[in-house]
Amino acid sequence: MKEVVKFGRPSGFFEKFERRPGPIKTNMHYCPGCGHGVLHKLIAEAIGDMGLKDKAVLVCPVGCSVFAYYYFDCHSIECAHGRAPAVATAISRTDPENVVIGYQGDGDLASIGFNQILQAANRGENMCVFFVNNAIYGMTGGQMAPTSLPGQKTQTSPCGRDVAETGYPIKVAEMIAQFEAPVYVERCALSRVPNIMAARRAVRKAIQNTVDKKGFSFVELLSGCPVNLKMKAHEMNEFLNEKMTKFFPLGVYKDVSAEREAIVRHTPIFEPDQVRELLFPEETKRAVDDNFRYTAKVFDEERRVKISGFGGQGVLSLGYLLATMGKLRNFNVSWLPSYGPEMRGGTANCSIVFSHTHVGSPQADHNCSMLICMNQPSVDKFLGQLGENGVLLYDASTIRQPEVSPDKTVYGLAASDLANTLGDQRVANSVMLGGIARLMQDCFLEGKESEDFDLAVEEAMNEHFAGKPQKVIDLNMKAYRLGKESVSIRFGARVK
Ligand SMILES: Cc1ncc(C[n+]2csc(CCOP(=O)(O)OP(=O)(O)O)c2C)c(N)n1
Numbered sequence: 196m197k198e199v200v201k202f203g204r205p206s207g208f209f210e211k212f213e214r215r216p217g218p219i220k221t222n223m224h225y226c227p228g229c230g231h232g233v234l235h236k237l238i239a240e241a242i243g244d245m246g247l248k249d250k251a252v253l254v255c256p257v258g259c260s261v262f263a264y265y266y267f268d269c270h271s272i273e274c275a276h277g278r279a280p281a282v283a284t285a286i287s288r289t290d291p292e293n294v295v296i297g298y299q300g301d302g303d304l305a306s307i308g309f310n311q312i313l314q315a316a317n318r319g320e321n322m323c324v325f326f327v328n329n330a331i332y333g334m335t336g337g338q339m340a341p342t343s344l345p346g347q348k349t350q351t352s353p354c355g356r357d358v359a360e361t362g363y364p365i366k367v368a369e370m371i372a373q374f375e376a377p378v379y380v381e382r383c384a385l386s387r388v389p390n391i392m393a394a395r396r397a398v399r400k401a402i403q404n405t406v407d408k409k410g411f412s413f414v415e416l417l418s419g420c421p422v423n424l425k426m427k428a429h430e431m432n433e434f435l436n437e438k439m440t441k442f443f444p445l446g447v448y449k450d451v452s453a454e455r456e457a458i459v460r461h462t463p464i465f466e467p468d469q470v471r472e473l474l475f476p477e478e479t480k481r482a483v484d485d486n487f488r489y490t491a492k493v494f495d496e497e498r499r500v501k502i503s504g505f506g507g508q509g510v511l512s513l514g515y516l517l518a519t520m521g522k523l524r525n526f527n528v529s530w531l532p533s534y535g536p537e538m539r540g541g542t543a544n545c546s547i548v549f550s551h552t553h554v555g556s557p558q559a560d561h562n563c564s565m566l567i568c569m570n571q572p573s574v575d576k577f578l579g580q581l582g583e584n585g586v587l588l589y590d591a592s593t594i595r596q597p598e599v600s601p602d603k604t605v606y607g608l609a610a611s612d613l614a615n616t617l618g619d620q621r622v623a624n625s626v627m628l629g630g631i632a633r634l635m636q637d638c639f640l641e642g643k644e645s646e647d648f649d650l651a652v653e654e655a656m657n658e659h660f661a662g663k664p665q666k667v668i669d670l671n672m673k674a675y676r677l678g679k680e681s682v683s684i685r686f687g688a689r690v691k
C-alpha cells in the first residue's frame with residue numbers, strides 16, 4: 196500500500212531542527228501530549244501558508260517554549276522572563292512591516308510579566324499574542340501558576356490551590372477584552388479535534404489582523420502539560436474539556452477587527468531642533484532670532500564650567516543664571532548642582548555645560564573651560580580640573596592669588612567686599628557674574644555678541660527672580676555692573 200502523507204511538516208518549520216542539541220534533528224523537544232507542539236504546528240502552518248517567512252518575527256518567552264526558535268523558519272528573538280511584550284513593542288514600532296507574533300506561557304505572561312502584557316494590549320500594539328495556559332509552571336517542574344484551578348495540586352500547592360490563600364485563577368482573555376484598544380480576543384483549547392480546528396482559525400485570524408495592522412490580537416489556548424499534572428493523555432483531555440473550560444470558557448470575547456482601520460502611528464521625531472520647538476515654542480521663537488546665535492569660536496566645542504564656594508554664597512544660583520542665559524540664547528545646556536547636607540557653611544558646586552550640539556556628560560570634573568571659585572578650598576580642590584588654556588575667576592576678597600601654569604588666564608575680583616559695599620553679602624554671586632562678563636568680553640566675544648551679553652544677563656535675571664520685588668532684580672543688576680567694572684587682577688595667556 197502506498198503511503199500518503201496528508202499533513203506533513205508545515206513550511207513554516209525548518210526542514211531539520213539543526214539548532215536542537217543531540218542527535219535527533221527531526222523531532223521537537225516537547226513531552227508527548229504537550230500543547231506547545233500542537234500550537235507550534237498551527238502557527239508554522241499559518242506562517243508558511245500566508246507567505247510570511249520573511250516578515251514574521253516570533254518573540255519567544257522563558258518557559259518550556261523557550262526554544263521555539265529552534266523550529267520556526269522565520270525571524271525570532273528570545274526575551275527575558277515576561278518581557279516579550281516590551282521587546283515585541285520595539286520590533287513592531289521600529290518597522291511597522293514586521294509581523295510580530297508573541298508567544299507566552301501562563302507563568303511568563305500572567306505572573307512575572309503581567310503588567311507588560313496589559314500595557315501592550317492597552318496601547319494597542321500591532322502584534323498578535325498566543326498565550327499558552329497550561330495551568331502550571333511547566334519548565335520549572337510544576338509549580339502553581341496564576342491560572343492553576345481552585346483545588347489543583349501542584350508542587351507548591353500539594354493540598355490543592357486554596358483560593359483563601361492564593362486567590363482565584365486569573366482570567367486573562369476576559370481582562371484583555373475589557374480594554375478599548377485590542378481588536379480580537381478569543382479563548383480556544385488544544386484538546387479534541389474541533390477545538391484544535393477552532394484554534395487553527397483563531398491563529399490565522401490573529402496573524403491576519405497583524406498583517407493588516409489592525410492592532411492587538413490575543414488568543415488564549417488551554418493546553419496540556421500531562422507530565423506536570425501527572426495525567427495520562429485521555430485524562431489530560433478530560434481535564435481541559437471538563438475542568439479548565441468550566442473556569443475558562445471558550446469563545447470569542449471581542450472581535451472588532453472588521454470595523455477597525457489600520458493603525459497609523461506618527462513617525463517619531465528624532466530631530467532635536469524640532470523637539471525643542473514643540474516643547475518650548477515661545478523660547479524657541481525668541482531664540483532663533485539671528486541676534487541670538489552665538490557664533491564665537493569659543494563655542495565651536497562643548498564648554499564646561501565649574502562654579503564652587505561655600506553653601507549660601509549663591510554658587511548654585513550663579514550657575515543657574517549662566518545656564519538660563521545659555522538656554523535663552525539657544526544653546527543646549529545642562530546645570531548639575533552638587534552640595535553637602537548642610538545648606539549654609541558647607542561646600543557647594545555646580546557644573547554647567549554649553550554646547551551647540553548635544554551635551555555629552557553634564558559633569559564638569561575635568562578639562563573645564565572656566566573655573567569660578569568663591570572660597571579658598573574650591574581653588575585648592577578644583578584648579579587641577581581646569582583644562583588647557585582655561586580661565587579662572589576667583590573672589591579676591593577671600594582667596595589668595597593662585598599660582599597657575601602659563602597657558603591659563605586668571606581674573607581676580609573682590610566680590611565679597613564689593614557686595615558688602617552694596618549692603619548685601621548675598622549679591623556677591625552677581626558681582627562674580629559681572630566678572631564673567633568682563634572676561635568673556637575681553638577674551639572671547641566680539642561685536643554683537645559682546646553687546647548682547649548684558650541683555651542676556653538682564654533677561655536671565657528677570658526669569659530667575661520672576662515673582663520677586665523689582666528691587667531684588669535692580670540690586671542684582673547693580674552688583675553685576677559693579678563687578679564688571681571692578682576686576683582688579685588679570686594675568687595669563689589671554690590677557691593682551
Ligand atoms: C527572571 C526569572 N525568574 C524565574 C525564572 C525561572 N523560570 C523559568 S520558566 C518559569 C515558568 C514558566 O512557566 P510558564 O510561563 O507557565 O511556561 P510553561 O513552561 O508552562 O510553558 C520560571 C519561573 C527565570 N528563568 N527567570
Ligand code: SF4
Pocket residue numbers: 224225226227228229230231259329333334419420421422423
Ligand atoms: S513539561 Fe509540560 S509544558 Fe513542558 S514540554 Fe512537558 S508537557 Fe509541555
Ligand SMILES: [Mg+2]
Pocket residue numbers: 258300301302327328329330331332333340
Ligand atoms: Mg505554564
